Amino acid sequence: MDAIKQLTEEQKQEVERQLRIIRRGAVEIIPGDALVQKVAASVATGKPLRVKLGLDPSAPDIHIGHTVVLHKLRQFQDLGHEVQLIIGDFTGRIGDPTGKSETRKQLTEEDVKRNAATYQQQLYKILDPKRTKFHFNSSWLQKLNFQDVLELSAKVTVARMLERDDFAKRYTSSQPIHIHEFFYPLMQGYDSVALESDIELGGTDQTFNILMGRTLQSAYGSKEGQIALLMPLLEGLDGVQKMSKSLGNYIGINDSPNEMFGKTMSIPDHLMVKYFELSTGVTNEELLELKKGLEEGHTHPRDAKIRLAKQFVRMYHGEEEAEQAEQHFITVFQKRALPEEIEERSVGEELLEEGTIAVSKLLVALGFAASSSEARRLVVQGAVKINEEKLSDPNDRVKVQSGDIIQAGKRKFARLVVGE
CATH class of the missing domain: 3.10.290.10 (RNA-binding S4 domain)
Structure with missing residues (x-):
């Protein structure tokens, strides 16, 4: 750990502090030792890390499951690092084939622009606008000529593409795979080349796409490829399936305060700590205290849910709305009475x-x-x-x-x- 050895004792403590926050909730960091080196170099030089998140603007209604990576980005911002938020206005015209058994319908340019605008309005409920740099990947992808595209595609083999589980399943079952679908991970990876990203965030279902960015950075001459920081997928209100609007097991960040509060109260008890860890800004110390209280029986799961419900409503609607939503819940559900104010x-x-x-x-x-x-x-x-x-x-x-x-x-x- 050469970068660590050159640090003062105070700087080493700062590196450890940042690593504890960055690692919180992460499923996997690839490669883990490179993260230590990058954080150490950042602390030593004062140069912020460039942390990337790509968004495919095909489903712009953000729910709590989506906010897992957004809260991690906010942690990076609070540590002084730079967030590169990429709206995939160009890649969105193809659509991410991840997890799909058939070719995705291509979005129109108007669809993409409308969805991207909706994303921007919602993201600032979590991210710090002053520390967020928005990019539309059409600004570099649209400039590539056919020679550039040939050079890009020559850096990855078809065999590598077929390592993706969804492509492999479609290939073995004789389902069609169109050539343009191979370009989705290539273009997402090229985003990392264009922005010289140090770290890319994503859910575990995005592992292939994120590692493609590291591969392409190396192929284009970068000595240090980006680090893949993979976050878990958050189960929905059913406690089993990944949170999804199509499954109806979601809490939308644009849900009304009362609806948000009520939905949160239906979260299974065993997921309480996970929700606090991945979708709120509570400190590591508060998280440990909550976990201990639940395990030892000092904290009732209902009280923890009320705290989480208020936290969500406070984050997305404000303190006053959080208090009112709690009173509404108590009146309607605990006292089994009609709410005082009905629309x-x-x-x-x-x-x-x-x-x-x-x-x-x-x-x-x-x-x-x-x-x-x-x-x-x-x-x-x-x-x-x-x-x-x-x-x-x-x-x-x-x-x-x-x-x-x-x-x-x-x-x-x-x-x-x-x-x-």
Whole structure:
């Protein structure tokens, strides 16, 4: 460890402090010894490390699972390092084939720009804008001519590409793999060449793509390739599957305060420490204290969840909203009473027939269900009430009037306004 030997005792302590924070929650760091050297060199010279995260703007609604890498980036920022945030406006036109059994539909330029703008609005809820450098990879990828592309593709073999599990499965099962899909990891790797990144973050499902950046940096003459810092995938509210909007097991950072609080309270007990570690800014000392309290029984899991729920709402909505969301939860769930404040929602008279409306149509009109089939499932599950009376038949038509209290599930309430 040559870089370490040249440091003063105070600088060595700073290196150890940074490494403890950087390693927190990480599944794997490749190669681990190079991280020590890079941090030591940064401390010795005062030059910040360049830490990269690439975002494919195909699904811009960020949920808590996405924030795992964002919180790690914020830790790097707080340590004085530089974040390189790459919006893959060029790679996004292909779409990351990771985990896909078929070719991804290509996004239009308009799709990519719209999604990228949405990303930027949400990311600053976690990252420090002053320490974040945004890049759109079209600024260098679009300039490559065909000779450049040939040189890039010549640096990696087809055999290496087929090491990817998803490509290998599609190849052995005779599923088509289009040539342009091979270019996704090449282009993502070239981003690291263009920005001379020191470290790249990603989930464990991005291991191949991130290591490609290290490979290409070496192929283009870099003496020290980037380090791959791999973070775990966060399980969703079901406690089993990776958090995903399509699976419905997610907490969105744009969820309303009450919805965010209520969802958090349904997290399985065994995942509490993991959520605190990966998706909040609590210190290592606070984390150890929480873990010890839960293991020894001094801290009740319910109290830990309330703390986590307030933490989430505070982070994304503010202190006042966090206090109100807690009171709402206590009122509705613990006291089994209606909340004091219920939002008014309107239903047009044209949807009614002699003052009645189909239950499914009512729920869709109020925004409580995305479709009639979803509305019917809510009724069958016993999750729908009008004026605290549970509905059981999804085929029912119900008589409604202004002032009726409609409830769907445990978190959605509306005071009906008819005809406005």
